[in-house]
Amino acid sequence: MAGEALAEGVAKPEMPKEGVIVVAMVKAKPRQEEAAKEALLSLVEPTRKEPGCLCYNLHQSKDDKTQFTFYEQWASKEALDAHGKTPHLRSLGEKLKDRVEKGGATFYQLLR
Numbered sequence: 001m002a003g004e005a006l007a008e009g010v011a012k013p014e015m016p017k018e019g020v021i022v023v024a025m026v027k028a029k030p031r032q033e034e035a036a037k038e039a040l041l042s043l044v045e046p047t048r049k050e051p052g053c054l055c056y057n058l059h060q061s062k063d064d065k066t067q068f069t070f071y072e073q074w075a076s077k078e079a080l081d082a083h084g085k086t087p088h089l090r091s092l093g094e095k096l097k098d099r100v101e102k103g104g105a106t107f108y109q110l111l112r
Contacts, residue, residue: 014054015073015110016076018075019074019075019109019110020109021071021072021107021109022070022071022073022106022108023105023106023108024069024104024105025067025070025103026040026067026070026102027067027103028100028101029101032066032098035099036100037068039092040058040068040070040092041058042095043058043088043089044056044058046086046088047083047086050082051075051082052076052078052080052082052083053072053073054073057070057071059071
C-alpha cells in the first residue's frame with residue numbers, strides 16, 4: 001500500500017517521536033449497549049480539548065453492537081497520564097459499572 005494514510009485535502013496531524021497511540025476496547029454486556037455507548041461518548045468532547053490529545057475517536061462495531069473501540073493519539077506519555085487523572089475519565093468506572101463484560105488497551109508507537 002503506497003501513499004498517505006489520510007484522504008486528499010485532510011490536514012496531517014503532527015505525531016511527535018515521543019507520541020503514544022492507544023487502541024482501547026470495551027465489550028458491553030448484552031442489552032447494555034446504549035448505556036455503555038452514552039457513557040463512552042461522554043468522554044469524547046472533553047478529551048479532545050485536553051492538552052496533548054491529537055486524536056480521540058470512538059467506534060462501534062457494525063457487526064457486534066456490544067463492541068466499542070477508541071483510537072487515540074497522544075503527544076506524549078505525560079499527556080496520556082494526565083488524561084487518566086481527569087474527572088471525566090475517573091468517573092467512567094461508575095458509569096460503566098455492571099454494563100461491560102471486559103475492556104483493555106494496547107499501546108503503540110508510530111513506525112511511519
